[in-house]
Amino acid sequence: MNLAYRNRQSYDERFMKKRLAVCFALGTLLLAVPTWAQGPRGIPRTPDGKPDLNGVWQVLNAAAWDLEDHNASLRVPAGQSVVEGGVIPYQAAALAKKKENFQRRESADPAEAACYMPGVPRASYMPFPFEIIQSPKLVTMSYEFGHTRRSIFTDGTPHPDGFPDFWMGDSRGKWEGDTLVVDVTNLDERTWLDHAGNHHSDALHVVERYTMTDPDHILYEATLEDPKVFTKPWKISMPLYRRLEKNVKILEYECVQYIQEQKYGNAKPVAGAK
Amino acid sequence: MRHTLLHIAVASILATASLPALHAQNQTPPKWTPPRTPDGHPDMQGMWARRGTAMAEANGPNSPLSEFGATGQPYPTVFNTGVSTPQAAAAMANRPAGIIDPADRILPWRPEADAARREFLSHMIPPASLKYVEASARCVPPGLLGGDDRHPYQIIQRPGSFVVMFEYNHVTRVIHTDGRAHVGPNIRLYMGDSIGKWEGETLVVDTTNFNDKTSFSQTIPYHSEALHTVERFTMVDPNIIDYQLTIEDPKLFTSPIRIAGTFAAAAKGSELMEFACAEGSQTLPNIFGFGLFPEQ
Numbered sequence: 424m425n426l427a428y429r430n431r432q433s434y435d436e437r438f439m440k441k442r443l444a445v446c447f448a449l450g451t452l453l454l455a456v457p458t459w460a461q462g463p464r465g466i467p468r469t470p471d472g473k474p475d476l477n478g479v480w481q482v483l484n485a486a487a488w489d490l491e492d493h494n495a496s497l498r499v500p501a502g503q504s505v506v507e508g509g510v511i512p513y514q515a516a517a518l519a520k521k522k523e524n525f526q527r528r529e530s531a532d533p534a535e536a537a538c539y540m541p542g543v544p545r546a547s548y549m550p551f552p553f554e555i556i557q558s559p560k561l562v563t564m565s566y567e568f569g570h571t572r573r574s575i576f577t578d579g580t581p582h583p584d585g586f587p588d589f590w591m592g593d594s595r596g597k598w599e600g601d602t603l604v605v606d607v608t609n610l611d612e613r614t615w616l617d618h619a620g621n622h623h624s625d626a627l628h629v630v631e632r633y634t635m636t637d638p639d640h641i642l643y644e645a646t647l648e649d650p651k652v653f654t655k656p657w658k659i660s661m662p663l664y665r666r667l668e669k670n671v672k673i674l675e676y677e678c679v680q681y682i683q684e685q686k687y688g689n690a691k692p693v694a695g696a697k
Numbered sequence: 698m699r700h701t702l703l704h705i706a707v708a709s710i711l712a713t714a715s716l717p718a719l720h721a722q723n724q725t726p727p728k729w730t731p732p733r734t735p736d737g738h739p740d741m742q743g744m745w746a747r748r749g750t751a752m753a754e755a756n757g758p759n760s761p762l763s764e765f766g767a768t769g770q771p772y773p774t775v776f777n778t779g780v781s782t783p784q785a786a787a788a789m790a791n792r793p794a795g796i797i798d799p800a801d802r803i804l805p806w807r808p809e810a811d812a813a814r815r816e817f818l819s820h821m822i823p824p825a826s827l828k829y830v831e832a833s834a835r836c837v838p839p840g841l842l843g844g845d846d847r848h849p850y851q852i853i854q855r856p857g858s859f860v861v862m863f864e865y866n867h868v869t870r871v872i873h874t875d876g877r878a879h880v881g882p883n884i885r886l887y888m889g890d891s892i893g894k895w896e897g898e899t900l901v902v903d904t905t906n907f908n909d910k911t912s913f914s915q916t917i918p919y920h921s922e923a924l925h926t927v928e929r930f931t932m933v934d935p936n937i938i939d940y941q942l943t944i945e946d947p948k949l950f951t952s953p954i955r956i957a958g959t960f961a962a963a964a965k966g967s968e969l970m971e972f973a974c975a976e977g978s979q980t981l982p983n984i985f986g987f988g989l990f991p992e993q
Contacts, residue, residue: 556871558742589971590973670880674886677838686981686985687981688826
């Protein structure tokens with residue numbers, strides 16, 4: 424830019440100096456204030472300086488079928504454990520329930536057999552994209568699976584007292600540096616953690632951490648604590664990948680409608696039904 | 698500040714104070730200038746209740762669901778306590794609502810399509826089969842006309858998109874305004890594919906790619922895949938978004954239908970709650986005598 428100005432004979436030197444000063448000032452401002460521009464770590468930022476998580480994201484792993492190490496089977500891809508330490512630390516009775524769940528998973532997995540909302544953290548690693556819609560006081564996750572949605576309030580409010588359990592829980596977020604930390608409570612005990620029957624109780628407490636590591640990746644971590652089911656808190660982690668297709672958008676996976684058609688499409692109402 | 702359901706209920710009772718009613722004429726540009734988003738468009742972000750958009754036709758057939766009272770639901774339902782609009786009574790009095798074209802609200806039905814839907818209605822109570830069970834009882838996404846009763850909406854704007862979140866059935870519409878085209882014609886969606894563009898103060902939303910599985914009303918239980926809608930969102934005062942919806946469905950109607958409505962600002966502190974529809978619902982198990990899970 425400077426060279427271009429020098430080559431233009433019509434500018435007298437004084438005028439040119441003014442122009443250069445303005446250019447320098449603007450340049451300094453852009454470097455100093457990481458607004459819409461990219462910050463020092465190269466990640467996009469919102470006007471309030473937070474990492475800009477807006478976009479469509481998806482995992483590339485087999486955690487939805489089984490969080491732990493597992494071999495492939497029909498329509499199930501093999502996968503290595505995403506659990507820190509490899510194994511979920513179940514209490515004995517809870518491990519027995521997990522094994523029973525596994526045996527009847529085809530008919531009893533709430534998300535797969537009945538299309539219930541997957542709960543947290545399972546919604547994050549379903550093999551479907553989800554969109555993050557970020558504004559200063561509210562981060563919304565809009566998941567393609569069953570058009571499930573959850574609100575993460577980042578307005579400093581605490582979990583409300585006396586709320587019932589929700590399928591997607593109650594989420595309160597805050598920024599710790601460049602990491603969005605989300606505290607999730609009020610989770611309905613009827614959801615599973617994956618298709619292998621890993622489960623939890625109504626005492627489940629999840630802390631999620633979303634850390635953008637570059638413009639197209641978020642490190643997703645979740646710590647699960649449930650004194651009724653596990654012997655200690657445990658953690659999963661995995662990357663979320665930005666869907667880079669130019670025309671990418673969340674479409675519809677209307678699981679509830681498909682399952683109704685499968686179960687009731689050929690059924691006759693019972694006598695007296697309205 | 699967090700407002701619980703109870704707070705919202707109390708707010709509904711107490712919210713009788715009316716703000717000055719600054720209703721604008723439908724055709725004239727608004728005198729009031731809305732606040733702007735950083736990218737320079739009218740800032741409509743916030744919590745809203747939509748009113749007046751019902752497609753209530755004159756001389757239509759009786760709803761087979763009318764015997765079930767205000768909810769029109771033969772099935773046990775749990776609704777939230779509603780969304781109140783502090784300014785509603787005064788400001789809404791002169792707002793256009795419902796079908797505005799045709800003015801007599803007699804819809805331009807193709808005779809064969811009208812006959813077909815009357816036949817359809819006759820099989821709804823008791824339902825002859827799954828498809829005749831009223832759509833909201835099957836948790837079908839509401840389309841562009843459903844979802845208003847008692848349930849707020851939240852609008853979020855980002856560069857390149859305008860997001861309308863329904864509390865009802867947790868629907869999220871991300872309306873892209875970045876110049877992209879509609880998805881390909883073989884993609885069919887309950888909520889359609891919406892593309893927006895700003896025409897001055899107005900967001901114009903063109904929606905195509907619908908499937909034929911959502912309902913217009915209790916007496917118009919479906920539409921065709923040829924449905925094409927154009928919505929116009931214009932903020933005319935701090936508490937009112939003028940909303941117009943043009944419906945074209947050449948397989949049902951011989952000419953477009955225009956509907957007017959209003960997004961009215963919801964009471965301060967309103968927020969979207971989780972609306973679970975299918976989870977644990979006993980409606981279809983009761984109708985068909987068995988549940989989704991073997992043990993039910």
